[in-house]
Amino acid sequence: MRELRERILKEGQNLGNGILKVDGFVNHQVDPGLMDACGKEFARRFASVGATKVLTAEISGIAPALTTALHLGLPVVYARKTKPITMPDQVYLTLAPSHTKGRTVELIISPEFLAHDEKVLIIDDFLASGATILGLVRLAEAAGSHVVGVGALIEKSFEGGRAALQTLGVPIESLACIVAMEGDSIRFLEK
Amino acid sequence: MRELRERILKEGQNLGNGILKVDGFVNHQVDPGLMDACGKEFARRFASVGATKVLTAEISGIAPALTTALHLGLPVVYARKTKPITMPDQVYLTLAPSHTKGRTVELIISPEFLAHDEKVLIIDDFLASGATILGLVRLAEAAGSHVVGVGALIEKSFEGGRAALQTLGVPIESLACIVAMEGDSIRFLEK
Numbered sequence: 271m272r273e274l275r276e277r278i279l280k281e282g283q284n285l286g287n288g289i290l291k292v293d294g295f296v297n298h299q300v301d302p303g304l305m306d307a308c309g310k311e312f313a314r315r316f317a318s319v320g321a322t323k324v325l326t327a328e329i330s331g332i333a334p335a336l337t338t339a340l341h342l343g344l345p346v347v348y349a350r351k352t353k354p355i356t357m358p359d360q361v362y363l364t365l366a367p368s369h370t371k372g373r374t375v376e377l378i379i380s381p382e383f384l385a386h387d388e389k390v391l392i393i394d395d396f397l398a399s400g401a402t403i404l405g406l407v408r409l410a411e412a413a414g415s416h417v418v419g420v421g422a423l424i425e426k427s428f429e430g431g432r433a434a435l436q437t438l439g440v441p442i443e444s445l446a447c448i449v450a451m452e453g454d455s456i457r458f459l460e461k
Numbered sequence: 462m463r464e465l466r467e468r469i470l471k472e473g474q475n476l477g478n479g480i481l482k483v484d485g486f487v488n489h490q491v492d493p494g495l496m497d498a499c500g501k502e503f504a505r506r507f508a509s510v511g512a513t514k515v516l517t518a519e520i521s522g523i524a525p526a527l528t529t530a531l532h533l534g535l536p537v538v539y540a541r542k543t544k545p546i547t548m549p550d551q552v553y554l555t556l557a558p559s560h561t562k563g564r565t566v567e568l569i570i571s572p573e574f575l576a577h578d579e580k581v582l583i584i585d586d587f588l589a590s591g592a593t594i595l596g597l598v599r600l601a602e603a604a605g606s607h608v609v610g611v612g613a614l615i616e617k618s619f620e621g622g623r624a625a626l627q628t629l630g631v632p633i634e635s636l637a638c639i640v641a642m643e644g645d646s647i648r649f650l651e652k
Contacts, residue, residue, distance in 0.1 A: 285546075285547060289546065289547065291547040293548070293571065293573065293574070294574065295536075297545070297547065298538060298539065298541065298545075298548070298570075298571060298573075298574055299536050299537070299574040300523075300527060300530075300537050300539070302527050302528075302530040302531035302536070302537060303534070305527065305531075306531055328519070328520045329520050332491075332523045332527075333523065336491060336493050336496065336523075336524055336527060336528075337493075339491075339493040340493035340494065340496075340497055344493075345486075345491065345492055346490070346491050346493060347489060347490045348489065348491070348520075354484075354489075354562075355480065355562075355563070356476060356480065356482040356484050356488065356561070357489070370545065370546060370547070371545075372546070379489075380484065380489060382484065382489075382490075383484070383485065
């Protein structure tokens with residue numbers, strides 16, 4: 271998506287070690303108009319997968335997942351990283367290593383909001399190693415649901431996430447696919 | 462807002478100790494259509510305050526703040542509760558006691574995204590004791606910004622937050638104001 275690629279080129283910062291800082295429009299300050307445009311584009315690309323629910327992980331996945339769900343007319347569930355007191359004792363929980371946090375995080379979903387036979391569209395901000403998204407896949411499968419698609423705002427193709435998700439056999443879409451970051455140069459796969 | 466009150470009556474659960482569970486449409490699963498309607502209503506109520514930025518706290522404030530900002534055409538900043546590696550060393554940080562978490566949480570904003578003389582509209586999911594919102598007010602003031610309005614999806618008027626915020630002298634709006642919760646009975650201030 272040209273609009274997103276241009277914004278990354280204008281404001282994204284390569285902090286080294288594969289970390290792309292996009293705190294000005296995705297991860298701390300959010301541009302709602304851009305998120306809405308991204309949600310609309312995801313809704314278009316996943317229009318035919320028959321999703322019944324959008325799934326993401328708090329925190330930074332919430333904005334793009336919400337706008338995607340809005341355009342698809344579906345509810346969105348965000349996996350929690352700490353169990354709130356409102357959640358029942360029996361939950362779906364999995365562990366996922368977080369590259370940007372430098373530690374393993376818990377991903378937790380209440381069985382109240384993920385049922386058998388749901389068709390789950392996973393949306394997140396980044397597709398890097400795929401570890402977080404694979405965690406969401408495990409939660410969906412534990413609930414007896416089926417993943418029908420995976421979308422990420424920004425893919426870093428050199429971290430191998432797409433290959434890790436390929437066995438799911440579902441469409442994987444990213445709106446800006448970065449093939450290389452070197453110093454101030456960020457190179458995209460044009461599409 | 463009638464739509465929100467009706468949804469609380471239908472799906473909200475009083476867990477005791479002043480805890481209202483709305484995990485089915487606000488805090489774990491989110492209803493994007495309802496959030497969009499709430500954002501539109503906040504945008505209408507705060508149309509004349511001259512806000513230049515919407516401010517909220519992760520995690521549950523993000524959805525209503527995003528839709529409000531979308532309808533107002535403004536950026537939204539969410540205060541982080543842990544400092545990500547993408548944030549500079551020098552930050553605005555304050556502590557706020559969290560009733561639902563049973564502990565004090567940090568609220569952190571990067572100076573990159575809150576400037577002098579911004580006019581800040583604070584949007585959150587709940588207005589209970591007002592502790593989180595007062596934390597956001599302190600961060601805004603530390604940055605030299607001015608709070609011009611406070612909006613919450615759900616107010617629990619019996620926890621005193623509105624009184625705690627009154628000295629700000631700005632409009633305070635809630636879309637569903639609960640005056641009493643006893644057992645299965647949830648009573649609203651009609652408006």
